[in-house]
Amino acid sequence: MSGLLDFLKDFRWLLDLLDIALVAYIIYRIILLIKWTRAVQMLLGLAVILIVYVISQATGLYTLRWLLDNFLSSIILVIIVIFQSDIRRALMHVGRNPFFADLSYREETEVMEELVRASVNMANKRIGALIVIERETGLKDFLEVGVEIDAKVSSDLIASIFLPYSPIHDGALVIQQGRLKRAGCFLPLTQNPNVSKALGTRHRAAIGLTELVDAVAIVVSEETGKISVVVGGRITRDLDSTTLKRVLKRLLEPRPAKKKST
Numbered sequence: 001m002s003g004l005l006d007f008l009k010d011f012r013w014l015l016d017l018l019d020i021a022l023v024a025y026i027i028y029r030i031i032l033l034i035k036w037t038r039a040v041q042m043l044l045g046l047a048v049i050l051i052v053y054v055i056s057q058a059t060g061l062y063t064l065r066w067l068l069d070n071f072l073s074s075i076i077l078v079i080i081v082i083f084q085s086d087i088r089r090a091l092m093h094v095g096r097n098p099f100f101a102d103l104s105y106r107e108e109t110e111v112m113e114e115l116v117r118a119s120v121n122m123a124n125k126r127i128g129a130l131i132v133i134e135r136e137t138g139l140k141d142f143l144e145v146g147v148e149i150d151a152k153v154s155s156d157l158i159a160s161i162f163l164p165y166s167p168i169h170d171g172a173l174v175i176q177q178g179r180l181k182r183a184g185c186f187l188p189l190t191q192n193p194n195v196s197k198a199l200g201t202r203h204r205a206a207i208g209l210t211e212l213v214d215a216v217a218i219v220v221s222e223e224t225g226k227i228s229v230v231v232g233g234r235i236t237r238d239l240d241s242t243t244l245k246r247v248l249k250r251l252l253e254p255r256p257a258k259k260k261s262t
Contacts (some may be wrong), residue, residue, distance in 0.1 A: 004255055017172075019196035021030045043153065046075075046079075048109060049068065049071070049072075049220065050072075052064070052068065053068040053069075053072060056068060066115070068230045076156075080248040084221065090103050104224045107178065108178070109250075110153075111153045111175075112154045112245060112248050112249065113245075114154055114155045114158070114244045114254065115131065115133075115153065115155075115158075115175075115248065116241055116244050117155040118131075118154075118155035118156075118158035118159055119131070119220055119227050119241075119244060120227070120240075120241045120244075121155060121159055122158075122159055122162060122220045123220050123225045123227050124225065125222075125225075125227065126222055126223075127159065127162050127163065127164070127220065127222065127226045128162065128169075128200075128202060128220055128221060128222030129158070129202075129218070129219070129220040130171075130172040130202045130205060130206060130217065130218075130219055130220075131158065131172070131173045131188075131217065131218040131219075132172050132173065132174045132175065132177055132185070132187070132209060132215050132216070132217050133151070133175045133176065133216040133218070133252065134175065134176045134177075134215055134218070135214045135215055135251075135252075136166065136214055137213040137214065137215065138213075139174055139176070139213065139215060142174075142185055142187055142188075143174060143181070143182050143185055144188075144207065145171075145184070145185060145186050145212050146171060146172075146174070146182040146183060146185035146186075147168050147183050147186045148181070148182050149180045149181060149182060149183055149184060150179060150180070150181055151175060151179065152179060152180070153179065153180055154180075154223070155158065156215075157180065158173065158180070161173055161183050164222075167184070168183045170184070171183060171184035171185050171186060172184075172186075172205065172209075172217075173183045173185075173239070183255070186205075187205040187208060187209045187228030188205070188208040188212065189201070189204045189205055189208045190204050190207040190208035190233070191208070191258065192207065192210060192211070192233070193209060198225065198237075200221070200222075202219050202220075202221070202222075203219050203221075203228065203230070203235065206219050206228075206230040207230055207233050207234075208232055208235075210230050210233050211232075214231075214232070215231075216229065216230075216231050216248070216251050216252065217229070217230040217231070218230075218244075219235075226238050226239075227236060227239045227240075227244055228246070229244065229247050229251075231251060
């Protein structure tokens with residue numbers, strides 16, 4: 001035992017380095033989790049409060065410091081209440097596989113080809129559509145309403161779901177782990193006042209969802225026949241088949257096939 005303790009003392013710097021690396025990784029994952037969400041604005045608000053607290057201490061504003069002392073004494077509870085939904089999603093999806101985790105490179109390519117084909121076909125026929133592709137953050141909270149499908153991604157099936165006489169054409173189609181999971185889902189609309197008033201409900205729902213999670217949304221406009229991609233609450237409009245495929249490949253990050261060793 002003493003030999004082990006001496007060994008750890010000799011290599012204490014390695015443990016310190018590991019400690020720093022783990023903390024840095026945790027901070028990095030937290031930043032990725034809240035990136036492009038409302039949590040960023042909340043954190044900025046907390047940062048402002050901390051700055052005001054430091055200023056009140058330096059300038060002798062005793063009443064203000066007393067108020068902030070009482071507020072900051074329960075800061076952990078405040079953070080838990082404010083970020084409860086983000087914390088819940090993070091705990092539910094720790095170690096979650098990425099979108100294409102269980103698919104081969106050929107299957108990855110086929111899924112994206114079907115998505116592009118379906119989007120272009122519906123755009124040409126002026127069929128409105130909203131397709132949501134789950135990435136690392138799960139969409140379970142948004143799947144309570146909708147019809148379960150659990151089918152292979154097919155352009156024909158996608159088009160049939162969004163036909164005007166389909167009972168579930170108004171909702172969103174959700175893709176998880178490379179499969180069509182649920183259709184007719186209701187998504188939260190964006191509350192951003194800067195969003196163009198020319199955008200319809202589908203676009204606003206796509207923006208609203210991607211403000212909360214890291215999903216990718218494809219929107220086909222029924223009025224204009226234009227294709228858009230929304231991620232992180234930001235919309236890229238008027239995409240053709242080539243651009244749409246390139247954008248999806250960049251966002252979904254398909255991996256090249258590994259060569260078998262001989």
